[in-house]
Structures are given as structure tokens and as C-alpha cells.
Amino acid sequence: MPPAVEMINISKYFPSSGVEANRHVNFSAEKAEVHALVGENGAGKTTLMNILYGLVQPDEGERRLNGQAAVINHPNDAIRLGLGMVHQHFKLVPSFTVAQNILLGMEPERLGLLQPGLENEMIHKLAEDFGLQVNPTDRVRDLPVGVQQRVEILKTLQREAQILLLDEPTAVLTPQEVHELFGIIRGLAARGRTVVLITHKLPEVIAVADRVTVMRRGQVVGVAPVAQMSIPELARMMIGREVLFTVEKKPASPGPVVLEVKDLIVAGAGGAPAVMGVSLQVRAGEILGIAGVNGNGQTELVEAITGLRPVEGGSVQLLGREITALPVDQRRAQGMAHVPEDRLGVGLNTATTLDENVVVSRYRLPEFSRWGILLLAAIRRLAGRIVELFSVASARPGEGIATLSGGNLQKVVLGRELGGDPKFIVANQPTRGLDVGSIEFVHKTLIEARDRGAAILLVSVELDEIQSLSDHVAVMYRGQIAGELSGTEATEEDLGVLMAGGHLEQKQEAL
Secondary structure, eight states: OOEEEEEEEEEEEETTTTTTEEEEEEEEEOOTTEEEEEOTTTHHHHHHHHHTSSSSSEEEEEEEETTEEOOOSSSHHHHHHTTTEEEESSSOOOOSSSHHHHTOOOOOTTTTTEHHHHHHHHHHHHHHHHHOOTHHHHBGGGGGGHHHHHHHHHHHHHHHHHHEEEETTTTTTHHHHHHHHHHHHHHHHHOOEEEEEOOOHHHHHHHHOEEEEETTTTTTEEEEEEGGOOHHHHHHHSSOOOOOOOOOOOOOOOEEEEEEEEEEEEEOOOOEEEEEEEEEEOOOOOOOOEOOOSSSSSHHHHHHHHHHHHOOOEEETTTTEEOTTTHHHHHHHHTTTEOOOOOIIOOOOTTTHHHHHHHHHTTTTTTTTTTTTHHHHHHHHHHHHHHHHHHHOOOOOSSTTTTOHHHHHHHHHHHHHHHTTOOOEEETTTTTOOHHHHHHHHHHHHHHHHTTOOEEEEEEEEEHHHHHOOSEEEEEETEEEEEEETTTTTTTHHOOOTTTOOOOHHHHHHH
């Protein structure tokens, strides 16, 4: 039986950035197989799948589906041929409801009129069938990123694709949601569908895939049954060197309180309270980790602290100064930096150049502007320093950043935010969607900032990241602090109890 998917001698060069994304790549996936396509950010794996799906045309090479040559000039061709793709960066209409997004282009109608009630029923049943619960009437713009990801997955499943291309589908999911998704993926394969899982998370490969193809620098460097591979072997093949899976850090030396939040109340979507009476402190030279299942008020807490969302009650103080009502630029002037969870929607403007993105938070400084006129040479030097210090591959001062990989885009954000030696850093999901090499770099960078005396508020749904980096951990549940632990005491079991709304005292009684 021929492979369900076959790509032969695929090459793609982007002249605008000088990047050869794919170089004579051969790839195949069998029917009823879960095939992992792995590689560090910028390895070319997403470009390869975009070529298969018709979003990008190859410079050379051939695509085959079930042994037949396939002409795929547009995603509509791919969909007609039974391909479906879930993208890493969402392709949703924010003002539409969940049901409208999933059924876009295939809405049920009667006598020329849309049937919203029937739409909602269809999506409710679809969500139940696949265990990805959503509210069909919610507006996408009001949803946390984790729920938006579910909508993307359901949108593809609704079209009954026989070959699913999942590009980093777990990048915004909680551990519980990841486990559920793996069950769905294995179920799809058991029913004869082919699933190509594009990822850099090696435990996911071991957990769910049958075979793995590893890419590095635009080429395939290995194909193997997953049962024959270990995580260190995959990492070495991906990165080309040994990778540290543990964070090396010395004990913290906490200094004075840098950030103090008292009895904070913040409204969420629709005006309902999302943060209810939260109080916390972050000291110089320490990392306070905020753990919790996505959607328990973490996003609203960060937005209130950084000035992106108004505060309904309580106060925020930075270095002893009240900043509760200050705008974002004045908070930055006081020494605050922000690495946002959504690097594309909030952190960067990919329609502009590297220079504009790195200076956007500093252009008022005399170093970069005079009498309202930007000093372009100084800005270009800043961009060059960030590229060098943060190893931003394929980035060039004065050029666009739209074609940079997710890891390199995150390095641009880190370079801009940490380059000014801030006193307080908010790092919200700082390694979301990054490969093992980029994660290692981000973790090292945050520890170095801590050791220089910065106070860091780390928000992450990755428990291993919270445990590795945090000196103290607070767990959020339904908008409140459910419990606090020291970094050395924060076991995955205890964190899981608090994340589910339980109490550690109950756990001890059960024992």
C-alpha cells in the first residue's frame, strides 16, 4: 500500500530573507499512522507542511497522496483532497462566535437563511464527540488562547479530513488538555486517519507518535520508529549537540520587595471578576512562579500589573511607588519589562522591521530620538546588538521579521525587554511554542536576569518550567491564590492538588 502522504525532493528558498527553508526534503507518512515531524524553530518543518497544504509552493519537488501525484495550488485544493491543517498561529475571526468560526464556509441554511440554532447544536455535538468542550455562542475574541486552540482543532475535524496536519497543537494547551488531545489523536489513527504532528516537544513524540522524522537546517537528518528513540537522542539529532534538560542555577539571594500587589480585583470578559483579591510580593533577585490551569485569572492578573487592563479594586506598587493607574509607558519608565504570552498579537508587529520592533518601547529615549526625529543609525545599532547577544538566527537590522521562526521571534521580544536591564520582569508563558534549544536559552536568560538582581514574575502552564525556575510558587484557581510553596517544596503532585481547587491539608488527611 502506498504512503498516505509522500513529499519527494522538496526545496524552497525565500529570496527576501535569504533563507533556504527546505533543501531536497523527502518525507512520507503511512495511513493510520501518527507521524511526528520534529526540529528546532526554523528547521523548516512548518514550511514543509505549508507546502503540502498549498499555502506555499515549492521551488522543486513533488507531492503525492495515496500514491497519486497531487496538484495543490491552494488550501482549497488540499481540503478537497482530504487534507486538514491546524496552524500554530490561529486562523480565526475574533468577532465571530465559536460556531461561526468552525462552520465558516459551510453554514447550514434554509431558504437562504442561516440557522444559528442548528449551528450551535452541530458544534455542541462535535465538541462532545471529540472531548474538546467549547461554548458555541462565545465570541472568539473573549476566549483564552487555550480555548481558541480547541476551536482551531474542531474546525479541522468538522471537515472530516483523512490526513491531519497539526502544527504545534499543544503549544497553548494545559497538561490535562494535552493528555486529552493525545487520546483524540490516537483515536483518529485507530479509525484509519493519518496524523502528522509538527512539534518540538520531545516527550509528546515519545507519548503519541509511531514514527518520527527529524529536520535540522532545512534538511531531514533522520527517520526512525519512536520505540527505538529516546528523548536525549532526539534532542541531539534536532540541535546537533547535547542539550541540558535541567536548569543550572544557584540559590536565590532575595533583596527588597520590587512588586507588591494588594487585594487586586480585575474584571474579565463580560465584566465578571477574573481576579478576586489577589495579594503577592516579588523581591529583587528572585523568581515568583504563578502556576495554574489556563483561564484561572493569570492573563487578567498580568494585564492589570502591566497596565493593559484596568483595575477594579486593590493596588499595584513598583519599587514602593503606586502604579495602579499609570499607563504602560510610565510603568516601563519605572523599570518594568513585559514578555507577553502572545508574541504575535501583543509582543511584535510582524508587518514591520526588526529595527522598529526593538525600539518600540524605547523610541522616546534621547539615545534613539531627538526633537521628535528618530535616530535611525542608533536604532540599527540596537537591533544589531540584540541579534548578536540573543543569537537571533536569520534576522538582519533594517529587514522584516515576518519569516522568522517562533523561537527567533521570541528572542527578539526577550532582547527588547531584557536588554534595558529592567528592575521587574513579567514573563508570561515565555517558552510557549519553542523547541528544546530555544527553551534552554530562555531559561538561562531569565536566570541570568534574576542573578543580576531583577525581580521576575513567571506565569506558565508548564509545571516543569515552574518547578525548574521558581524560587517561590503561587497557584491560581478561579481568580484567587489557592496556595503558595517554596520552589524546593513545589512537587508536581502538590501543585496538581492546588490547581484542581483542592487543599494540601486534605491531601495530608487522605494519607
